[in-house]
Amino acid sequence: MxxxxxxxxxxxxxxxxxxxxxxxxxxxxxxxxxxxxxxxxxxxxxxxxxxxxxxxxxxxxxxxxxxxxxxxxxxxxxxxxxxxxxxxxxxxxxxxxxxxxxxxxxxxxxxxxxxxxxxxxxxxxxxxxxxxxxxxxxxxxxxxxxxxxxxxxxxxxxxxxxxxxxxxxxxxxxxxxxxxxxxxxxxxxxxxxxxxxxxxxxxxxxxxxxxxxxxxxxxxxxxxxxxxxxxxxxxxxxxxxxxxxxxxxxxxxxxxxxxxxxxxxxxxxxxxxxxxxxxxxxxxxxxxAFIPGRFEMFKGIVFDGSHNPESAEKFSENLKLYFKEKEKVAVFGILDDKDKENVIKKLVPQLSHTIVTCPPSHRATNCRETYEIVKKHINSCEYIENPLEALEKLNSIDVDLKIVTGSFYLVGYIRSYLEHGVINEEFELMRR
CATH class of the missing domain: 3.40.1190.10 (Mur-like, catalytic domain)
Known part of the structure; x- marks a missing residue:
């Protein structure tokens, strides 16, 4: 093989x-x-x-x-x-x-x-x-x-x-x-x-x-x-x-x-x-010591896999620590089997705008539900199903700090695209 x-x-x-x-x-x-x-x-x-x-x-x-x-x-x-x-x-x-x-x-x-x-x-x-x-x-x-x-x-x-x-x-x-x-x-x-x-x-x-x-x-x-x-x-x-x-x-x-x-x-x-x-x-x-996608600044975007309430709380805490005075916009997506409500509640209040997207996984099919939960906790948000289109929208916004967070599937997908310019065949295979 x-x-x-x-x-x-x-x-x-x-x-x-x-x-x-x-x-x-x-x-x-x-x-x-x-x-x-x-x-x-x-x-x-x-x-x-x-x-x-x-x-x-x-x-x-x-x-x-x-x-x-x-x-x-x-x-x-x-x-x-x-x-x-x-x-x-x-x-x-x-x-x-x-x-x-x-x-x-x-x-x-x-x-x-x-x-x-x-x-x-x-x-x-x-x-x-x-x-x-x-x-x-x-x-x-x-x-x-x-x-x-x-x-x-x-x-x-x-x-x-x-x-x-x-x-x-x-x-x-x-x-x-x-x-x-x-x-x-x-x-x-x-x-x-x-x-x-x-x-x-x-x-x-x-x-x-x-x-x-x-x-x-x-x-x-x-x-x-x-x-x-x-x-x-x-x-x-x-x-x-x-x-x-x-x-x-x-x-x-x-x-x-x-x-x-x-x-x-x-x-x-x-x-x-x-x-x-x-x-x-x-x-x-x-x-x-280095781990990609763990509160990492890459290509001008902060990446972090905040996929459960504890990690979301830590990420939110760390954003305040390192970037307290900066206006923040994020692309966010999470799997259906995660504690969406508590992750979102801890994560999005300090964001000025959230772009909700769909992580590339068979475990993320109800992304509209994610969007509806986000709407309850932040005034400014939108839904763009395709992660690369969500990234394009993020890059079009003039803001102090840009973020990609939530599922590691999403973080890895967008980070890989930024690094290589394409989504390679291995990545597509891995995530389905």
Missing amino acids: NYLEALKYLYFKRPYGKIKIGLYRIKELLELLNNPQEKYKKYHVTGSNGKGSTTTFLHYVLKNNYKVGGYLSPHLSTILERFPINGKHVSREVFLKAFDKVKSVAEILDKKGLDFAPSFFEFATAMAFEIGKEENVDFSTIEVGLGGRFDATNVIIPEASIITSISLEHTKILGNSLEKIAFEKAGIIKNGKPVIISSLPKEAKKVIYEVAKQKNSKVFELGKDFNFEIVDYKFNENIINYYGDKTIKNIKIKLNGTHQPINAALAIKALEITNNLNDDAIYKGFKD
């Missing part, structure tokens, strides 16, 4: 977005691959928000002294983004080599019946572990896809586990209370391995400590066992001091937002307690 044929196989043979509960498929799949995930050291990160940033921070710091692989999800423009090696995504050649190997063993499981057929995410997870082995990495930084306990990544024994935040999300799958969601995320805690947590809601924290006690895992809690202080917030150059077993001052963080110092402190503590803390690597890693 060539690259696009491999993607078609993944997205249609292994249905994209279809969740399969249980770890027995991924365990058997990895056994057939001779357990590539056991060939290197790992860090494991979960959380309702912040897990991608924390995973990225770990990756960028470690790569200054080691060869580092990883696994991230979702991706914006190319599936290759899911498989970073030293801060850059893998080549198509490396991707295809791992794909072919995983496909050969996945199809052995297919013959056992539908319950054993690996899902898209399980297949991709096995690829990430295989790529790490083939690339001879020293470490791999692994982001949980959903929850923790039954996530396909939860077959690893990490140096440390990190829980960045806990809020109500994916309630149909993870449970309808903070306690239930905390229990699912606590599933990544491993026997005798430390767990680092942020300042969590008390109901969630109680569950984490109970699970950690059962696993004989020491808990390191932000605000109790380590901390940070803000020196300065400046777009693309935020500065913090870290206080743990040692003090590291004036760390410059490229990633923006009031939540990033929290994620940074979690990553530093994980490195500190596993004896991988190096001051020079810290300074360089945080200065360089």
